[in-house]
Structure formats: C-alpha cells, structure tokens
Amino acid sequence: xxxxxxxxxxxxxxxxxxxxxxxxxxxxxxxxxxxxxxxxxxxxxxxxxxxxxxxxxxxxxxxxxxxxxxxxxxxxxxxxxxxxxxxxxxxxxxxxxxxxxxxxxxxxxxxxxxxxxxxxxxxxxxxxxxxxxxxxxxxxxxxxxxxxxxxxxxxxxxxxxxxxxxxxxxxxxxxxxxxxxxxxxxxxxxxxxxxxxxxxxxxxxxxxxxxxxxxxxxxxxxxxxxxxxxxxxxxxxxxxxxxxxxxxxx
Numbered sequence: 001x002x003x004x005x006x007x008x009x010x011x012x013x014x015x016x017x018x019x020x021x022x023x024x025x026x027x028x029x030x031x032x033x034x035x036x037x038x039x040x041x042x043x044x045x046x047x048x049x050x051x052x053x054x055x056x057x058x059x060x061x062x063x064x065x066x067x068x069x070x071x072x073x074x075x076x077x078x079x080x081x082x083x084x085x086x087x088x089x090x091x092x093x094x095x096x097x098x099x100x101x102x103x104x105x106x107x108x109x110x111x112x113x114x115x116x117x118x119x120x121x122x123x124x125x126x127x128x129x130x131x132x133x134x135x136x137x138x139x140x141x142x143x144x145x146x147x148x149x150x151x152x153x154x155x156x157x158x159x160x161x162x163x164x165x166x167x168x169x170x171x172x173x174x175x176x177x178x179x180x181x182x183x184x185x186x187x188x189x190x191x192x193x194x195x196x197x198x199x200x201x202x203x204x205x206x207x208x209x210x211x212x213x214x215x216x217x218x219x220x221x222x223x224x225x226x227x228x229x230x231x232x233x234x235x236x237x238x239x240x241x242x243x244x245x246x247x248x249x250x
Contacts, residue, residue: 002027003109005192005208007034007116007153009051010066011041011088012196012246015205016050018224019195026209026220031057032109034153034192035064035116037100039081040242041196042232044070044088048096063103064116064153065125071101084238112210113147117154127155128191131169134161138169138187149188151208156194158206158219163187174219182215190217196229197242203249 004023009016023031031054038044055061066081070092073085089097105122107114118126118133119140128134138161141150160172164186174180182188193206204221211218230243 001029001212003030003032003112003210003212004028005032005034005114005151005210006195007192007207008036008064008156008194008197009033009038009041009047010036010194010196011038011044011047012205012229013041013043013046013050014226014229015196015222015224016047018222019205019207019220020050022220022222023207023209026218028209030059032060032107032114032151033062034114034151035062035103036066036153036194037061037064038070038088038092039064039066040084040233040238041229042236042238044091045096048092048099052099060107060109060114061103062107062114062116063100063105067100067103071097080241084242087236087238108144108147111146111148113141113144113150115150115152117152119150119152125154128152128189129155129157131161131171134171134189135163135167135169138163138189141189142187148186149182149190149210151190151192151210153192153194155191156197156199157191158193158200158208159191160217160219161189176219176221179211179214179216179218182217188217190219193219197246198249199245201249203247
C-alpha cells in the first residue's frame with residue numbers, strides 16, 4: 001500500500017490538485033491530510049470539498065491550527081496567521097465549519113502516528129524545527145508501543161529525524177524523488193512540508209509517499225500553477241503578501 005501524506009494545503013486548490021494527480025500517478029492508494037486545509041489561500045471551500053471526497057474514499061484527516069482559526073477566528077488579528085481567519089470563516093458554511101471543528105488532533109494508523117504539530121501537547125501547536133522539538137515529539141509518541149513512525153506538518157519544510165535505541169537523533173534533509181529505506185528498528189519522525197505554501201525558497205508543492213510494501217519513504221516536489229493561485233488571492237482581496245510569496249517559496 002502506498003499512502004500519500006499531505007499537509008498545509010492552505011486553501012490552495014491548484015497545489016492540492018497537482019499533488020493528488022502526482023500521487024495517484026505514483027500509485028498512491030490512500031491519502032492522509034495532516035491539517036491546515038485552509039488559511040491564507042483563496043479557495044477554502046474548494047479544498048474542504050475535495051478533502052471531504054477523499055474522506056469518503058478512506059482518507060485520514062487531522063486538524064491544524066488554521067483550521068481551528070477558521071472555525072473560531074480571533075476578534076482582532078494579531079499575528080500574520082490571524083489575518084485571513086475571519087475571511088475564511090465567512091467563506092465556509094456551517095457544514096464546512098463543523099467538518100473542520102470535529103477533526104481529531106492525532107490519528108494512529110498501525111505503526112504510523114499523524115499529527116499537525118508535535119505529539120507533545122498537539123493542541124499547543126508547537127513547531128518541530130530542531131532536534132530538541134523532534135525528540136519531545138518522539139518521546140510522547142513512545143507512550144504508544146505500536147508507533148514507530150511519526151509524520152507532521154506545520155513547519156512547511158521537509159526534514160527527517162531518526163532515533164535508534166539511544167537518545168541521539170540523526171537529521172536528514174531528503175532529496176526529492178529519492179526513496180529512503182525505512183529502518184528495521186528505532187523511531188522516525190518526518191515533517192512532510194507544505195502543499196500550498198512552501199517556505200524553503202522553492203515554489204513547488206510538497207508531499208510524501210509512504211510505501212509500506214517496500215518499506216520506503218519518498219519526499220516529492222510537484223510543480224503547479226502558482227501564478228493562478230496567487231491571482232486568486234489578489235482577486236479575493238486578501239493581503240498581496242500571501243500571493244507574492246507563492247512564486248518565491250517564502
């Protein structure tokens with residue numbers, strides 16, 4: 001079975017469609033979406049509707065901080081992340097908001113644990129940017145004996161951490177398209193990047209393919225029509241910053 005892992009779509013339907021098409025061409029038979037379906041982008045309704053179709057076909061979906069913001073937008077926008085929450089809330093109808101509100105924070109699927117941020121208090125939306133944060137997340141996941149692999153989003157970067165029997169973590173920056181053999185023992189944590197808003201200087205969308213038959217993990221980058229996604233943001237009257245950043249991957 002090939003499981004496609006996607007996160008941080010951020011209402012970018014162009015990027016989502018491109019990643020779904022690419023993953024299916026790679027033989028993906030199942031999908032998992034790791035939160036932040038909405039926020040920043042211009043097409044929250046289209047993205048939520050597409051995700052609901054995937055759920056009907058067996059996809060796993062968890063909640064991200066921007067999904068929470070879209071359900072309960074702050075009265076006053078303080079952070080950059082807050083700035084599109086009220087607009088997104090207004091675009092969604094009651095059924096869309098209910099769908100987002102009832103998403104779980106963590107989902108276990110056999111040896112795999114899915115979370116948007118960190119397994120260590122997932123409701124606090126902690127970023128897994130470094131070895132220390134990765135260690136905390138893996139230690140929290142260790143409380144579930146069956147779990148060996150943890151996958152999350154939130155940081156908009158693709159990184160892989162591995163811990164053998166000892167406390168030391170190794171960090172790998174994956175090469176897009178190059179399969180990585182899963183270790184026969186130890187723990188692994190991967191941040192799978194962002195479908196709809198990459199922030200590593202590369203505008204191509206990100207997702208990961210987990211092949212449980214071959215015991216391989218492949219990090220992918222997918223070109224998409226980011227100019228159309230940016231034009232939709234401008235046409236919606238959202239801050240132009242969110243449109244401009246798509247073309248530079250920032």
